[in-house]
Amino acid sequence: MIIMGTFYWLATEAAMGEMTESAGGFGLNFDILEANLINLSIVIALVVYFGRGFLGKILSERQSAIATAIQEAEQRKRKAAEELAIEQQKLAQSQQEAQRIRDAAAVSAKAAKEEILARVAQEIQRLRETASQDTTSSQERAILELRQQVAAQAIKQVEAELSTKLGNNQTAQQQLVDRSIALLER
Amino acid sequence: MMHQSLNLLPLAKLEVGHHLYWQLGNLKIHGQVFITTWIVMGLLLIAAIAATRNIERIPKGIQNLMEYALEYVRDLAKNQIGEKEYRPWVPFVGTLFLFIFVANWSGALVPWKLIHLPEGELAAPTNDINTTVALALLVSLAYFYAGFRKRGLGYFAKYIEPTPILLPIAILEDFTKPLSLSFRLFGNILADELVVGVLVLLVPLFVPLPVMMLGLFTSAIQALVFATLAAAYIGEAMEGHGGEHEAH
Numbered sequence: 001m002i003i004m005g006t007f008y009w010l011a012t013e014a015a016m017g018e019m020t021e022s023a024g025g026f027g028l029n030f031d032i033l034e035a036n037l038i039n040l041s042i043v044i045a046l047v048v049y050f051g052r053g054f055l056g057k058i059l060s061e062r063q064s065a066i067a068t069a070i071q072e073a074e075q076r077k078r079k080a081a082e083e084l085a086i087e088q089q090k091l092a093q094s095q096q097e098a099q100r101i102r103d104a105a106a107v108s109a110k111a112a113k114e115e116i117l118a119r120v121a122q123e124i125q126r127l128r129e130t131a132s133q134d135t136t137s138s139q140e141r142a143i144l145e146l147r148q149q150v151a152a153q154a155i156k157q158v159e160a161e162l163s164t165k166l167g168n169n170q171t172a173q174q175q176l177v178d179r180s181i182a183l184l185e186r
Numbered sequence: 187m188m189h190q191s192l193n194l195l196p197l198a199k200l201e202v203g204h205h206l207y208w209q210l211g212n213l214k215i216h217g218q219v220f221i222t223t224w225i226v227m228g229l230l231l232i233a234a235i236a237a238t239r240n241i242e243r244i245p246k247g248i249q250n251l252m253e254y255a256l257e258y259v260r261d262l263a264k265n266q267i268g269e270k271e272y273r274p275w276v277p278f279v280g281t282l283f284l285f286i287f288v289a290n291w292s293g294a295l296v297p298w299k300l301i302h303l304p305e306g307e308l309a310a311p312t313n314d315i316n317t318t319v320a321l322a323l324l325v326s327l328a329y330f331y332a333g334f335r336k337r338g339l340g341y342f343a344k345y346i347e348p349t350p351i352l353l354p355i356a357i358l359e360d361f362t363k364p365l366s367l368s369f370r371l372f373g374n375i376l377a378d379e380l381v382v383g384v385l386v387l388l389v390p391l392f393v394p395l396p397v398m399m400l401g402l403f404t405s406a407i408q409a410l411v412f413a414t415l416a417a418a419y420i421g422e423a424m425e426g427h428g429g430e431h432e433a434h
Contacts, residue, residue, distance in 0.1 A: 026301070026302065026303060026304065027301075027302040028300060028301060028302060029299060029300055029301070029302040036297065036299060036382070036386045036390075036394070037297055037300070038390075038391055039386065039390075039391065039392070039394050039395055039398060040295065040296075040297045040398075042392075042395060043294070043295065043395065043398045043399065043402070044295055046399070047295065047402065055251070058254065059250045059251060059254060062245075062250060062253075062254055063244060063245060063246065063250055066244055066245060067244045070243060070244060
């Protein structure tokens with residue numbers, strides 16, 4: 001029993017020992033050959049040397065390509081801005097021109113309006129004058145007519161009166177004839 | 187005899203299948219993967235912040251580099267998904283590409299073995315099948331989401347096109363896609379690190395160099411392959427099969 005126990009103890013001890021040995025903990029291993037350090041450094045040096053050459057060329061080409069692209073784009077932008085400025089200037093000019101034309105149009109419209117108004121006023125004046133002339137002439141005509149009528153009537157009346165007064169009156173007729181002869185003799 | 191000689195070689199020191207376990211509730215998680223994943227994430231975050239902190243009109247330095255990376259990823263997504271739909275998927279595909287790329291290269295370039303862990307060893311996060319399976323399942327979710335969002339339940343029509351006979355194969359594809367994605371990445375990275383590790387153990391100096399350079403190349407290609415395939419699956423899910431699409 002004791003032997004068995006000793007065996008057990010030994011076995012566990014051995015196991016423990018193996019475990020502790022294998023579980024050596026974290027650490028650094030400076031065995032240069034085992035860590036393959038020389039080969040790795042050669043490989044790294046080669047990679048860095050060729051990689052730098054190869055990748056460096058690609059990257060610098062890429063960089064310069066981007067730089068030229070950006071430069072071109074900026075140049076285009078500048079040119080476009082210049083063109084924009086020119087076009088804006090032209091726009092301003094034409095707007096000015098338009099304003100000027102509009103002003104001139106307003107002025108000429110005003111002048112035309114005034115001229116037309118003046119002409120119309122003249123026309124109205126003229127029309128009014130002719131109208132008034134017409135009215136005065138028709139008035140005069142009417143007055144003349146009336147006068148003629150009145151004169152005619154007056155003559156008629158006088159003739160009627162004359163015939164009534166002179167027709168049956170020998171003496172009056174005699175007197176009138178005598179007076180008329182006397183008048184002729186003078 | 188063979189077995190014994192193998193045991194005598196220092197090859198036995200390669201720690202495959204040893205992990206730094208952390209207990210999280212009922213789960214045992216691989217701590218070394220988390221550590222390197224956080225480091226990779228931190229690197230990417232630092233790069234992103236450094237690139238966007240002081241944005242200039244003409245990009246310089248890190249901003250230029252990250253813009254170049256973004257352009258690369260955007261072109262990748264555009265090529266695979268198509269001009270019309272690619273834009274919302276650029277962040278996903280780009281994250282996959284950048285994370286896998288940096289993770290793979292960290293495994294190939296950073297001397298992780300300088301840091302000694304209680305158990306297991308630090309390596310690329312993509313060295314662990316859990317990472318790659320997680321990424322591949324994310325891709326699966328993404329392309330299902332893309333398909334359903336674009337075509338609604340009509341997405342299922344693609345399983346019986348051009349003929350319902352291919353239905354089993356079409357269903358099988360949904361399983362093989364994440365499987366192949368995850369195993370391709372995991373296998374490549376693990377194999378690369380193992381080869382380098384074995385060579386380093388056999389001949390410590392200079393001999394592993396070609397393999398290491400090849401590993402760098404493979405790592406980059408694998409990141410590209412993973413991101414390209416993810417984008418291709420998403421694009422495929424959205425556009426459906428040609429004939430049926432044209433008929434509409």
